[in-house]
Amino acid sequence: MPLYLDDQQTMLRDTARDFIAEHAPPAHLRALRDANDPTGFSRDLWKQFAEMGFTGILIPEAQSGMGLGHVEAGVVLEEIGRNLSPSPFLTTAVAAVEALRGTAHADRHYPGILAGDTIAALAIDERAKFGDGIALAAERSGNGFRLSGTKQFVTHAHVADLILVAARTSGSETDQDGVTLFAIDAKTAALDIRPERLADSSLASRITFANIELHADAVVGDVDNGREVLNRLLAAGRTGASGELLGVGGGAMDLTVAYLKERKQFGQTIGSFQALQHRAAHLYAEMEVARAAVLKAQQLLDAASPHAGQAVAVAKAMTGLATTLSVQEGIQMHGGIGMTDEYDIGFYMKRARVLAEMFGDANYHADALARESGY
Amino acid sequence: MTDLADFRSETRAWLEAHCPPEMRTPVRSDKDICWGGRNPDFQPGQREWLEAMASRGWTVPDWPTEYGGGGLSPAETKALREEMAALHCRNPLNSFGISMLGPALLKYGTEAQKLDHLPKIARGEIRWCQGYSEPNAGSDLASLAASAEDAGDHYVVNGQKVWTSYADKADWIFCLVRTSKQSKQGGISFVLFDMASDGVSTKPILLISGYSPFCETFMDNVRVPKANRIHDENKGWDVAKYLLGHEREMISGMGLASAGGGNPLIEGAIAAVGLDDRGRLADPLLRASIALFEVRARAFGAMSERFVDELKAGRAHPAQPSMMKYYGTELNKARHELQMAAGGSDALEWESDASNGGAAARAWLRTKANSIEGGTSEIQLNIVAKRILDLPT
Numbered sequence: 001m002p003l004y005l006d007d008q009q010t011m012l013r014d015t016a017r018d019f020i021a022e023h024a025p026p027a028h029l030r031a032l033r034d035a036n037d038p039t040g041f042s043r044d045l046w047k048q049f050a051e052m053g054f055t056g057i058l059i060p061e062a063q064s065g066m067g068l069g070h071v072e073a074g075v076v077l078e079e080i081g082r083n084l085s086p087s088p089f090l091t092t093a094v095a096a097v098e099a100l101r102g103t104a105h106a107d108r109h110y111p112g113i114l115a116g117d118t119i120a121a122l123a124i125d126e127r128a129k130f131g132d133g134i135a136l137a138a139e140r141s142g143n144g145f146r147l148s149g150t151k152q153f154v155t156h157a158h159v160a161d162l163i164l165v166a167a168r169t170s171g172s173e174t175d176q177d178g179v180t181l182f183a184i185d186a187k188t189a190a191l192d193i194r195p196e197r198l199a200d201s202s203l204a205s206r207i208t209f210a211n212i213e214l215h216a217d218a219v220v221g222d223v224d225n226g227r228e229v230l231n232r233l234l235a236a237g238r239t240g241a242s243g244e245l246l247g248v249g250g251g252a253m254d255l256t257v258a259y260l261k262e263r264k265q266f267g268q269t270i271g272s273f274q275a276l277q278h279r280a281a282h283l284y285a286e287m288e289v290a291r292a293a294v295l296k297a298q299q300l301l302d303a304a305s306p307h308a309g310q311a312v313a314v315a316k317a318m319t320g321l322a323t324t325l326s327v328q329e330g331i332q333m334h335g336g337i338g339m340t341d342e343y344d345i346g347f348y349m350k351r352a353r354v355l356a357e358m359f360g361d362a363n364y365h366a367d368a369l370a371r372e373s374g375y
Numbered sequence: 376m377t378d379l380a381d382f383r384s385e386t387r388a389w390l391e392a393h394c395p396p397e398m399r400t401p402v403r404s405d406k407d408i409c410w411g412g413r414n415p416d417f418q419p420g421q422r423e424w425l426e427a428m429a430s431r432g433w434t435v436p437d438w439p440t441e442y443g444g445g446g447l448s449p450a451e452t453k454a455l456r457e458e459m460a461a462l463h464c465r466n467p468l469n470s471f472g473i474s475m476l477g478p479a480l481l482k483y484g485t486e487a488q489k490l491d492h493l494p495k496i497a498r499g500e501i502r503w504c505q506g507y508s509e510p511n512a513g514s515d516l517a518s519l520a521a522s523a524e525d526a527g528d529h530y531v532v533n534g535q536k537v538w539t540s541y542a543d544k545a546d547w548i549f550c551l552v553r554t555s556k557q558s559k560q561g562g563i564s565f566v567l568f569d570m571a572s573d574g575v576s577t578k579p580i581l582l583i584s585g586y587s588p589f590c591e592t593f594m595d596n597v598r599v600p601k602a603n604r605i606h607d608e609n610k611g612w613d614v615a616k617y618l619l620g621h622e623r624e625m626i627s628g629m630g631l632a633s634a635g636g637g638n639p640l641i642e643g644a645i646a647a648v649g650l651d652d653r654g655r656l657a658d659p660l661l662r663a664s665i666a667l668f669e670v671r672a673r674a675f676g677a678m679s680e681r682f683v684d685e686l687k688a689g690r691a692h693p694a695q696p697s698m699m700k701y702y703g704t705e706l707n708k709a710r711h712e713l714q715m716a717a718g719g720s721d722a723l724e725w726e727s728d729a730s731n732g733g734a735a736a737r738a739w740l741r742t743k744a745n746s747i748e749g750g751t752s753e754i755q756l757n758i759v760a761k762r763i764l765d766l767p768t
Contacts, residue, residue: 002449002450002453002684002685002687002688003677003680003681003684003685004681004684004685004688004690257764257766260766261765261766261767268767269767271766271767272766272767272768274757276766277756277757277760277761277764277766278753278756278757278760280760280764280766281698281701281755281756281757281759281760281763281764282701282756284698284759284763284764285698285701285702285759288678288698289671289674289675289677289678289702290674291678292674292675292677292678292680292681292682293673293674293677293678295677295681296677296680296681310673311673311677313670314670314673314674314677315674317667317670318670318671318674321667321670321671362667362670363663363667365670366663366666366667366669366670367663367666369666369669369670369673370655370656370662370665370666370669371654371655373638373641373669374641374645374654375641375644375645375650375654375655375656375662375665
């Protein structure tokens with residue numbers, strides 16, 4: 001398979017690009033932020049995503065979805081990133097759909113996701129930096145389980161219908177085995193969900209599980225063998241976050257290059273200065289390398305290749321590095337105006353920081369590659 | 376799709392049967408690279424491997440069969456490269472004829488010129504060098520002065536070239552000469568001549584690596600038949616630019632891990648520093664530096680694959696090789712800095728058997744030229760800024 005978008009994927013990209021730029025440009029985020037909107041995104045837009053078929057991109061055709069892959073999901077995510085559109089697409093239509101694939105929960109939740117009614121959240125982080133350890137305890141209790149512990153950095157939890165929780169059913173915190181994934185109905189379980197506004201204006205919650213009783217059918221996959229499902233969720237989430245980061249970094253770069261062509265100082269457009277041309281060209285190179293890494297990860301994931309895991313780690317790390325550079329250079333090359341709230345470039349910097357942290361940052365993934373390579 | 380799967384399995388079986396075991400080990404020094412030519416210096420296995428691959432046209436798998444190529448489709452070419460990589464097969468032939476002159480001949484050569492030169496390039500019979508730079512024409516290449524006087528059916532060439540890689544070992548040269556002083560870029564012609572011609576002499580240039588891969592080349596009344604001119608008179612700059620794109624593509628490939636499998640950087644670091652009781656490099660900052668470097672190196676590997684795919688489909692931006700050249704060479708310099716840092720004082724030994732004749736140190740020093748030769752990093756960034764980002768002059 002050649003490493004570029006084919007004609008159908010390009011058509012989907014053009015559709016997504018036009019639709020998202022029209023309905024959810026950076027001004028949409030700014031309006032939600034200015035209104036201190038408690039939802040953090042537009043439910044109407046989520047409905048429209050469903051009407052466009054976007055929410056069903058990864059859902060199999062047999063279950064009424066589009067039956068497409070991570071390349072196609074990434075095409076949509078890149079445009080979400082480029083427009084800074086607040087959306088539960090990554091957690092719901094990508095990570096949750098992948099986690100539930102092939103389980104009884106799919107039949108229950110896919111219709112809501114397809115209709116643009118269901119919002120899913122991922123309760124997998126327990127500390128400030130993403131790590132592999134899981135401490136939140138799920139003890140057997142009667143016909144089910146009793147959960148106690150805390151999770152954090154759970155985006156969309158405050159409005160979620162479905163929360164996927166990684167919990168420990170045996171062993172100790174650092175063990176790979178003994179992990180189980182649960183699908184919780186957020187509306188009926190008595191969870192203590194505390195949303196906090198993040199730097200990028202999105203909302204993420206700290207959740208306390210105080211002896212929450214769950215029925216055994218909340219288990220996704222097998223008890224104690226949830227690491228496999230969790231890894232599937234993470235691979236999808238990381239690849240998706242990489243695609244969104246690509247859009248954030250690319251959007252910031254486009255703003256910056258456009259500014260270099262219009263801003264005048266010393267009687268010339270500043271884009272004619274070699275010092276700035278070289279910085280911009282270097283940034284372009286970093287973004288192109290990141291773009292190739294993302295497409296490689298998406299294709300290998302779609303092909304169920306044994307090399308997909310490493311490619312996903314490379315994609316998440318590389319987009320973290322390249323997009324961080326893009327937003328930093330964006331502010332610097334915009335000069336003073338880049339520091340103002342009125343201008344959009346700062347929004348790109350904030351969003352990039354959140355996505356770079358999500359599902360493990362560049363250091364986490366470089367470390368993982370090193371461990372797999374035996375050093 | 377089934378056809379491609381068949382091609383892949385047949386190719387793998389053929390490679391298994393024909394690639395000598397010596398040609399499946401990592402490239403460790405210059406001697407491991409096969410250049411062919413009139414006076415080849417073959418190491419064990421190199422001749423057999425070259426002849427086996429050339430017999431199928433697989434030294435240049437995507438060239439047409441009538442010019443010695445394999446006539447493979449882009450998808451088949453990619454499958455062949457992947458199968459070679461999977462078996463850790465070395466490149467059978469390193470050649471400026473393949474990476475630079477060949478593509479230019481395919482685009483600009485006459486049928487007679489193609490039939491004359493391309494099959495010999497494919498079989499590794501003629502080793503080529505490049506006559507571009509001059510003492511006063513480096514980054515400003517178009518200011519070159521070596522002159523070609525019109526003498527009827529031939530030119531008389533006088534002047535000096537510099538940085539001609541392996542000119543002292545090459546059989547023929549592809550050379551830029553000035554056929555008119557009326558216009559800077561529009562007065563250049565692209566000619567080929569035999570290095571054994573009367574009036575050609577070379578002098579090696581000793582580098583900081585202790586080696587002399589480059590030469591000064593002097594031309595003193597050299598007769599070059601006009602039939603050896605590629606493309607029209609005074610149109611050599613078009614050929615030169617096209618060829619430079621391929622040179623940049625080739626040099627950018629240096630940023631990738633070496634062919635033949637293994638990762639010398641990681642293996643070297645483990646050997647020098649050792650692993651702790653958790654199986655991690657005992658120097659945590661070195662480990663972190665290498666790990667972050669590997670992220671970029673693997674991402675660049677994907678970029679290289681994408682670039683080749685786009686090139687074959689005719690979708691690549693013509694200035695994209697400049698981005699590749701810039702990134703790949705900077706990456707390669709970083710790789711060798713890390714390799715030296717990992718090796719410590721062992722890697723500094725210049726002539727010892729233990730250091731394989733100072734291979735690591737010499738390779739490190741050699742890479743410093745990567746971001747200069749074929750157009751400096753700054754020239755590549757200028758091209759990206761102007762031609763891709765469309766920034767004003």
